Amino acid sequence: MANVKCNPDLVRERAKCSFDVNELIHLIDGGENATKEKRHFEETIFSVKELQDAVPEEYLSHKDRYENAVRKATILRDVCREYMKKYNYKPNRFRVGHGVFKDVSPFLLHDGMFVATIIGQGTPEQQAEWLPKAENMQIIGTYAQTELGHGSFIRGLETRATYDPKTEEFILNNATLSSFKWWPGGLGSTVNHCIVVAQLFINGKSYGIQPFIVQIRDLNTHKPLPGVKVGEIGPKMGFQTANNGFLGFENFRIPRMNMLMKNAQVLKDGTFVKGMNEKLTYGTMVMVRVGIVGDCSLNTSLAATIAVRYSAVRHQSKIKAKEPEVQILDYVTQQHKLFIAIASSHVFRNVYSWLSKSYLNVMKDLAQGKQDHLPELHATACCLKAVCSRDAGSVVEECRLACGGHGYMTSSNLPLVYGFTIATVTYEGEQTVLLLQTARYLVKAWLAALQGKVLAPSVSYLSDWLKNDNVRWQNTPEGIVKGFQHVAAGKVKAAYDTIQKYIKLGKDYEDAWNLASVQLMKASEAHSRSILCEVSWGEVIRTSASPNLLQVLKQLAQLYLVYWTLETSGDFLVYSNISKDDIAILREKYEELLAAIRPNAVGLVDAFDLRDEILHSTLGSYDGRVYERLMEEALKSPLNQESVNASFHKYLKPLMEKAKL
Numbered sequence: 001m002a003n004v005k006c007n008p009d010l011v012r013e014r015a016k017c018s019f020d021v022n023e024l025i026h027l028i029d030g031g032e033n034a035t036k037e038k039r040h041f042e043e044t045i046f047s048v049k050e051l052q053d054a055v056p057e058e059y060l061s062h063k064d065r066y067e068n069a070v071r072k073a074t075i076l077r078d079v080c081r082e083y084m085k086k087y088n089y090k091p092n093r094f095r096v097g098h099g100v101f102k103d104v105s106p107f108l109l110h111d112g113m114f115v116a117t118i119i120g121q122g123t124p125e126q127q128a129e130w131l132p133k134a135e136n137m138q139i140i141g142t143y144a145q146t147e148l149g150h151g152s153f154i155r156g157l158e159t160r161a162t163y164d165p166k167t168e169e170f171i172l173n174n175a176t177l178s179s180f181k182w183w184p185g186g187l188g189s190t191v192n193h194c195i196v197v198a199q200l201f202i203n204g205k206s207y208g209i210q211p212f213i214v215q216i217r218d219l220n221t222h223k224p225l226p227g228v229k230v231g232e233i234g235p236k237m238g239f240q241t242a243n244n245g246f247l248g249f250e251n252f253r254i255p256r257m258n259m260l261m262k263n264a265q266v267l268k269d270g271t272f273v274k275g276m277n278e279k280l281t282y283g284t285m286v287m288v289r290v291g292i293v294g295d296c297s298l299n300t301s302l303a304a305t306i307a308v309r310y311s312a313v314r315h316q317s318k319i320k321a322k323e324p325e326v327q328i329l330d331y332v333t334q335q336h337k338l339f340i341a342i343a344s345s346h347v348f349r350n351v352y353s354w355l356s357k358s359y360l361n362v363m364k365d366l367a368q369g370k371q372d373h374l375p376e377l378h379a380t381a382c383c384l385k386a387v388c389s390r391d392a393g394s395v396v397e398e399c400r401l402a403c404g405g406h407g408y409m410t411s412s413n414l415p416l417v418y419g420f421t422i423a424t425v426t427y428e429g430e431q432t433v434l435l436l437q438t439a440r441y442l443v444k445a446w447l448a449a450l451q452g453k454v455l456a457p458s459v460s461y462l463s464d465w466l467k468n469d470n471v472r473w474q475n476t477p478e479g480i481v482k483g484f485q486h487v488a489a490g491k492v493k494a495a496y497d498t499i500q501k502y503i504k505l506g507k508d509y510e511d512a513w514n515l516a517s518v519q520l521m522k523a524s525e526a527h528s529r530s531i532l533c534e535v536s537w538g539e540v541i542r543t544s545a546s547p548n549l550l551q552v553l554k555q556l557a558q559l560y561l562v563y564w565t566l567e568t569s570g571d572f573l574v575y576s577n578i579s580k581d582d583i584a585i586l587r588e589k590y591e592e593l594l595a596a597i598r599p600n601a602v603g604l605v606d607a608f609d610l611r612d613e614i615l616h617s618t619l620g621s622y623d624g625r626v627y628e629r630l631m632e633e634a635l636k637s638p639l640n641q642e643s644v645n646a647s648f649h650k651y652l653k654p655l656m657e658k659a660k661l
């Protein structure tokens, strides 16, 4: 990239960077070798001509766009397969996926959830049967859980799987419209198999929801099998190429062994054998929630790279009347909008790495029959997924707005990035619903703290606070982290007390919970923020890097802490010993941090190492040829391929002539 002829502003920005950009790239990737491998893989993918679109896909019809996405998905699959064989390297398909599809792959659910569910929910025999076929694409699948009538409340799902011991089969039925599966990616026209989450019935008795692997289309003709009604749900706000679909069954029979039986089992005679914990059926969702935190880091880095590079190139208005128009990046308000995006991407990455480790540890425990840490993992994954996805959506939108009118252009790619980022707030558990799951855990933890019990590490601050809620405020990163814990503890206590108040007024527990649920949701958000702050600051101070880089990483981590303290200063005034003077000091600190980060802004986004082919942005390319690219892309519009459009003769001219009469 270094040899590309760049916009002079970007050249100047890069020259003043105080740290080694390559060092940060390697740190993010996990080592110099990992960067080399990543770059070699990406070079290979983006040199495949067939993966490059001649016409921007936004000009294609819905159908053509889908077909083009499937075409590219199959080529990408082949190239990856060959690459993996040749180099024994497991690539990150999600990252290059943004480049190849701009939006998302019609195979996203195959890779992200179908294969993962076979691994997580299948017995060794079932894995041996389906995993090789799924991994080498002999079968293509999705994860079909959500229905028209129910998404959040999965115990309310209506799709039925009724066991027939005579034939040793399950009979699938969707008797009502609301029971139709609705949303699964790839279901529309791509997949031939699904994980169907359905209510199990044996001898008229319900045994809760279970996962079943179901073939829905013929492998040769791709026609829906008899008894299957399947189709696509139509255009959405984003995810246009994900091929989301609907599905219903009528007396559709599948063999008994198609129920994934790692947890619960149905024996030949119809005996139901309970698993260790029925919530393990929800395991794929926990895994994906963890992954989404990582995805939030990537999505935020895409938007930050585009907006920061554009802000370095764009000149508008003046700070001093007699001086030239400034780079918009010099406006402190612009820095306020953008630097939190850079900082958030690092925070999400560090927290993702921490959460993934917890996830893997819990999976190891579960394999040995130990489930003590599962509730803590579930609660942590829920609130982090909810808060990170919401933050990522807000940050991406702020980056888009920070690009003014050009941020509204599809060719900036910011609208698309916003489309797939904001979807993460809803899928894999709607944000409020997940925050309230964490709140259940926090309320239990609070009760345990009141009873003097030892709490799990992520909530032990509740006991500390109970012992001493009068800690002197300190304007240091550690002091701020403590402050966030105080806010969270104060909010948990307030929400708990509110529940108790309603119960004393004669409400039953469930109604009291609902009445207190805004407070519960906010407590859960505060808990999540305290984890984000504690973990990210802890990761940064443990990072081994050169002094120059470490200084910049600490500035970013502090910026995150100070930004969120100021954003939620009302909470701090209520729940901690912060004073108005402390807030004034933090405001000053925040301004100092913006100024300190300013010279490194372009270097920092360069260190995300996102190739132009992944960014897909007229505003964010490495060379900063913003206006040239905007014009080049505009000229690709089909309306610019003719000097006079037919509508002139058909409609405009007659209109003007009528007006003359």
Ligand SMILES: CCCCCCCCCC/C=C\C/C=C/C(=O)SCCNC(=O)CCNC(=O)[C@H](O)C(C)(C)COP(=O)(O)OP(=O)(O)OC[C@H]1O[C@@H](n2cnc3c(N)ncnc32)[C@H](O)[C@@H]1OP(=O)(O)O
Residues within 6 Å of the ligand: 094, 108, 109, 112, 113, 143, 145, 146, 151, 152, 153, 154, 155, 185, 279, 280, 282, 283, 285, 286, 288, 291, 292, 294, 295, 374, 375, 378, 426, 427, 428, 429, 430, 433, 434, 437, 440, 441
């Ligand atoms: C960098 C890598 C990137 C990778 C990215 C991944 C790529 C894939 C991305 C794909 C893109 C889009 C795909 C989208 C797919 C989907 O959306 S699939 C559908 C997802 N649906 C949901 O998430 C539904 C949300 N609802 C629920 O999860 C549950 O219904 C809910 C938890 C809200 C409630 O369940 P109930 O059974 O009603 O439980 P409840 O009574 O409230 O609680 C009982 C008890 O159980 C505990 N519990 C609940 N869930 C779990 C769990 N998963 N694990 C452990 N324990 C769980 C809960 O805490 C309660 O405990 P308590 O002790 O009684 O309090």
Ligand SMILES: Cc1cc2nc3c(=O)[nH]c(=O)nc-3n(C[C@H](O)[C@H](O)[C@H](O)COP(=O)(O)OP(=O)(O)OC[C@H]3O[C@@H](n4cnc5c(N)ncnc54)[C@H](O)[C@@H]3O)c2cc1C
Residues within 6 Å of the ligand: 109, 142, 143, 144, 145, 146, 149, 150, 151, 152, 153, 182, 183, 184, 185, 239, 244, 423, 426, 427, 428, 429, 430, 431, 432, 433, 436
């Ligand atoms: C882009 C995208 C891709 C998707 N892909 C898939 C897929 O591949 N497979 C799949 O199975 N599903 C998929 N989904 C579905 C997704 O998982 C659900 O939409 C999601 O879980 C939310 O459920 P819902 O739509 O029923 O929302 P609802 O639950 O109806 O939410 C509506 C409102 O009700 C509120 N609400 C609901 N319950 C409660 C409660 N208990 N307490 C307080 N408030 C509540 C919510 O907070 C929200 O404000 C996808 C969705 C999207 C947007």
